[in-house]
Amino acid sequence: MKLSTRGRYGLKAMFQLALHFGEGPIPLNVIASQQELSENYLEQIFSVLRKVGLVKSVRGAQGVYMLAKHHKNITVGNILRVLEGDMAPVYCVTDDNSSCHREEKCVTRLVWKKMKDSINSVIDSITLQDMVEEQKEIEKANKSVGGF
Amino acid sequence: MKLSTRGRYGLKAMFQLALHFGEGPIPLNVIASQQELSENYLEQIFSVLRKVGLVKSVRGAQGVYMLAKHHKNITVGNILRVLEGDMAPVYCVTDDNSSCHREEKCVTRLVWKKMKDSINSVIDSITLQDMVEEQKEIEKANKSVGGF
DNA sequence: ATGAAAACCTAGTAATGTGGTTGGAATTGA
DNA sequence: TCAATTCCAACCACATTACTAGGTTTTCAT
Numbered sequence: 001m002k003l004s005t006r007g008r009y010g011l012k013a014m015f016q017l018a019l020h021f022g023e024g025p026i027p028l029n030v031i032a033s034q035q036e037l038s039e040n041y042l043e044q045i046f047s048v049l050r051k052v053g054l055v056k057s058v059r060g061a062q063g064v065y066m067l068a069k070h071h072k073n074i075t076v077g078n079i080l081r082v083l084e085g086d087m088a089p090v091y092c093v094t095d096d097n098s099s100c101h102r103e104e105k106c107v108t109r110l111v112w113k114k115m116k117d118s119i120n121s122v123i124d125s126i127t128l129q130d131m132v133e134e135q136k137e138i139e140k141a142n143k144s145v146g147g148f
Numbered sequence: 149m150k151l152s153t154r155g156r157y158g159l160k161a162m163f164q165l166a167l168h169f170g171e172g173p174i175p176l177n178v179i180a181s182q183q184e185l186s187e188n189y190l191e192q193i194f195s196v197l198r199k200v201g202l203v204k205s206v207r208g209a210q211g212v213y214m215l216a217k218h219h220k221n222i223t224v225g226n227i228l229r230v231l232e233g234d235m236a237p238v239y240c241v242t243d244d245n246s247s248c249h250r251e252e253k254c255v256t257r258l259v260w261k262k263m264k265d266s267i268n269s270v271i272d273s274i275t276l277q278d279m280v281e282e283q284k285e286i287e288k289a290n291k292s293v294g295g296f
Numbered sequence: 297a298t299g300a301a302a303a304c305c306t307a308g309t310a311a312t313g314t315g316g317t318t319g320g321a322a323t324t325g326a
Numbered sequence: 327t328c329a330a331t332t333c334c335a336a337c338c339a340c341a342t343t344a345c346t347a348g349g350t351t352t353t354c355a356t
């Protein structure tokens with residue numbers, strides 16, 4: 001029951017983009033080195049994010065990535081579902097479930113359903129903007145106690 | 149972000165034990181064939197469940213497994229945490245987290261924490277008894293519409 | 297124009313985890 | 327005593343993960 005690196009790296013990188021939203025877009029190698037990730041690997045992740053319209057890119061020298069829309073309109077759920085697939089604990093409660101002939105009569109399925117709904121309700125309620133604001137709070141708190 | 153078969157099979161099997169709580173214990177091969185699972189594989193799962201005290205066993209011919217305590221006192225969370233490990237979406241919010249030098253200052257960590265808490269709150273709120281009662285409800289509903 | 301820097305793309309690959317199987321030993325009721 | 331069952335340890339094939347490698351394309355700066 002663990003997320004893969006795709007979801008983890010992807011969210012972290014998107015959060016970085018959101019943090020520097022006003023200050024112009026960022027090339028990928030900067031994000032990669034900030035987060036100590038492989039640039040090539042992060043590229044693959046961003047390729048997916050771009051194709052679903054969560055980020056935009058500018059090609060060529062001085063090329064960059066940027067959020068495709070305001071970070072208040074991007075939720076953690078948007079990102080994770082793209083990178084991890086349907087956020088369901090078992091396949092029989094995914095959106096594209098074709099299997100599971102027992103369907104409704106299965107009580108364990110109800111349990112999985114509750115887990116799924118709970119997970120999605122959390123990740124859909126957190127936007128990148130929420131995270132940015134939280135970050136600013138933390139920085140402020142640290143500064144007021146003398147930093148570090 | 150999927151459960152492994154261990155968690156899925158384990159919960160289903162424990163649910164079977166709970167369903168037949170009054171009617172005496174059940175040998176593993178019965179459960180295995182009911183759920184169409186490998187008996188040997190299920191044994192490995194029950195070995196773990198026994199060692200943590202969720203089930204008891206009787207050895208020898210006519211050997212059986214039974215719940216170690218009343219099914220109202222066993223939650224889905226009890227079972228899943230044993231079979232899947234800490235139900236956290238990433239390692240940095242597991243109980244035995246030794247890594248993650250950033251610790252408190254990390255906003256994404258707060259997101260993972262919320263996911264973890266949400267998941268655990270769901271699975272800890274459902275007991276095997278709840279599932280048994282739900283099953284009885286379903287059966288009753290089916291019967292009253294003419295069965296099948 | 298040209299070179300460098302970046303996005304973009306595809307294939308391969310080592311390590312790890314998953315989901316078992318195999319084959320037995322120990323225990324005990326009939 | 328034998329058959330049924332729990333118990334145990336090792337092994338194994340396959341899939342997935344988390345990359346790396348090595349390019350192609352695009353575009354800016356000079």
